Amino acid sequence: MSEREKEREAGREVTQVGAAIDDFADYLSLVKGRSAATVRGYRSDLATLTEFAPTFRSFTIVTLRSWLANGVDQGLARTSLARRTAAARAFSTWAYNHEYLASDVAARLKTPKINRKLPQVLSTERAAELVTQPRANADNPTGPEAVRDQAMLELLYATGIRVSELTNLDVGDLDLDRMQARVTGKGNKQRVVPFGKQARLALNAWLNHGRDEIAGDTPALFVGVRGNRIDPRQVRRIVERAGQETDVPHLTPHGLRHSAATHLLEGGADLRLVQELLGHSSMQTTQIYTHVSAQRLKDVFAQAHPRA
The missing domain is CATH 1.10.150.130 (Tyrosine recombinase, N-terminal domain)
Incomplete structure (x- = not known):
């Protein structure tokens, strides 16, 4: 040649x-x-x-x-x-x-080992304070944005869904009577996640007394001030601000996801059910929360046991 x-x-x-x-x-x-x-x-x-x-x-x-x-x-x-x-x-x-x-x-090729840090986890008391804080501290505590922010925080903590899953939700994905939402996760895989009474109250308030005031012609559940589907970056800013107001600096939506998963396990939930709720394809991903719970147990033991 x-x-x-x-x-x-x-x-x-x-x-x-x-x-x-x-x-x-x-x-x-x-x-x-x-x-x-x-x-x-x-x-x-x-x-x-x-x-x-x-x-x-x-x-x-x-x-x-x-x-x-x-x-x-x-x-x-x-x-x-x-x-x-x-x-x-x-x-x-x-x-x-x-x-x-x-x-x-x-x-x-071998995949390099990743040193995984234990995720930030809120106490149940701090989490409860955080999800109710926006309405109390907002400049307009009864305005549509304050109502929206509380509904988003309640839903993030109640379900442990990702921020991208939250922003992709449509109104039609909610079933308030059954207290569940249809979520589209990674790989366009859909799953149904339950939420509690407090999240339903917050969502009802948003749908009945907030969304119509700022929503444009969009099926999106959560919208920004211009009436379009809310951006994930805006949600991250809202979560971070709520964290600052409750002395939890640098809080992220993933921090709420970690907290939700850990609190479920500490409350007795089965690991496989938590895996399904979070939309993890591998049990290995979910198992990190067992390490978090074990570490928290050690911390409590060290503080409370007389012979620790």
């Missing part, structure tokens, strides 16, 4: 990799039902990978390890490196199944 033919072949391979990444992203979204955030993250990771492996011929285990090592040199967090590894492995399997690769090269 002449040098010009080799250049042409290399050029075709580069184009092929770029097109393959686009097709792979479509596969993740349309076939696997991965979230837009996951698809964006994988696409971004694979874009950096093509700098090390611009052709399928150069897509080797040595190149992949060099790419990950470069991420370490750049100071990437272990979570980012783990996502890079997952992206490469998923793409490698897809490329092998579509005959771009002769073997599933990245299957030999």
Whole structure:
């Protein structure tokens, strides 16, 4: 093969990799039902990978390890490196199944261990104070935004749903009589989550005395001041502000999710039921809350037992 033919072949391979990444992203979204955030993250990771492996011929285990090592040199967090590894492995399997690769090269990559921190967990008393605080401290305590904020906080703590799941809820997803909501989680998987009487009261107040005042032509359950579906960033700000007002700095919606799960387990709920409520695909993800409960038990023991 002449040098010009080799250049042409290399050029075709580069184009092929770029097109393959686009097709792979479509596969993740349309076939696997991965979230837009996951698809964006994988696409971004694979874009950096093509700098090390611009052709399928150069897509080797040595190149992949060099790419990950470069991420370490750049100071990437272990979570980012783990996502890079997952992206490469998923793409490698897809490329092998579509005959771009002769073997599933990245299957030999090992995912770096992630040092998982125990999540922040509120006490039941502090959680109860927090979800009722917005109405008491808002500039307009009876205004639609204050009523909305309390309903969102009550629902987040009552159900443990993710902030993205909360913002995607429509009015039609609620069943106030049965006190349950239909939630669409990761991978577009739907589940039904129950909520209690306090959340129902807050939701009723929002639907009957708040939402109509600011909602535009949208089916969204929670809306912003312009009447459109509320943005997750705005919800995070509302939760953080509520935390500051109750001396819980840097509180996030995920902190309420952690608290809800932990309080359920401490109250005697079965781990598998908590897994279903939270929408975890793996029991391993849910098991972190057993460690949280165990640590809290140790703390209480240390404070209360005379021979601790």
